[in-house]
Amino acid sequence: MTFLQFFFRFFISLLHGWRPTIARLLVLVLGLSCVLMGAAPAWAGLNDDHYDGNIFALYAGNGSLFPPRVTLAESLQRDKPVVLAFFIDDSRDCKLYASVLSQIDAFYGRAANLIPVNADTILPNSTYSPTEPGYYYKGFVPQTVILDQSGQVVFDEIGNIAYEQADDVLREVFDLLPRSESVELKRRPINEFNTELVN
Known part of the structure; x- marks a missing residue:
């Protein structure tokens, strides 16, 4: 049995057991430790220098x-x-x-x-x-x-x-x-073809 399986079973037993408040506290501590240890997702966006793909x-x-x-x-x-x-x-x-x-x-x-x-x-x-x-x-x-x-x-x-x-x-x-001398190119609206067929 791996650590994660053990922890999951322990957590489930706490949820169904007599102390759900302790289980909630453990979830909170685990969540905070994951965030502090870098397990949180990297948030990249248009206005930063982080890698986020193509x-x-x-x-x-x-x-x-x-x-x-x-x-x-x-x-x-x-x-x-x-x-x-x-x-x-x-x-x-x-x-x-x-x-x-x-x-x-x-x-x-x-x-x-x-x-x-x-x-x-x-x-x-x-x-x-x-x-x-x-x-x-x-x-x-x-x-x-x-x-x-x-x-x-x-x-x-x-x-x-x-x-x-x-x-x-x-x-x-x-x-x-x-x-300045050329005609601006415009795309046809998608439904323009349908309206021509109807009229």
Whole structure:
């Protein structure tokens, strides 16, 4: 019989026995000791530097961003623009940055390759080639690097960026109208199709 089985049986006997007040007191003492000994759950959130899992699934609603679909070398061979996004999972800034990457993916995901790179996987003091993400990493997160179709760096920024900063650069890469001159794209309401069929 393990200690937990013994304790459980002892606890049940106390509950059904003549001293339920002692049983309640034991539960209280056990609960407090678990909390003090670190058995309580870790409370992580958007505004802290605690690890709580895939930041793209938790804070951007897009768990498909990481791991990336293609490597940097594959993307460069296909002559597609690349958005390299360096992050770590236990950083408040990177958690906030995840939603910006999700927006970039929503608008440019088919035309450009978004490649999130966990900065913890980049080895310091290593030599990387231009076809490897480590070549572009500056040692800080979050960091955004945008490469055009020819593999030239057209944007390299450390820290959280606004979606509009990346959008302006990608509009130039794809030779699109500036945001001030373009029509805002809007999604159709879900039930619009049903109303068209009824009318």
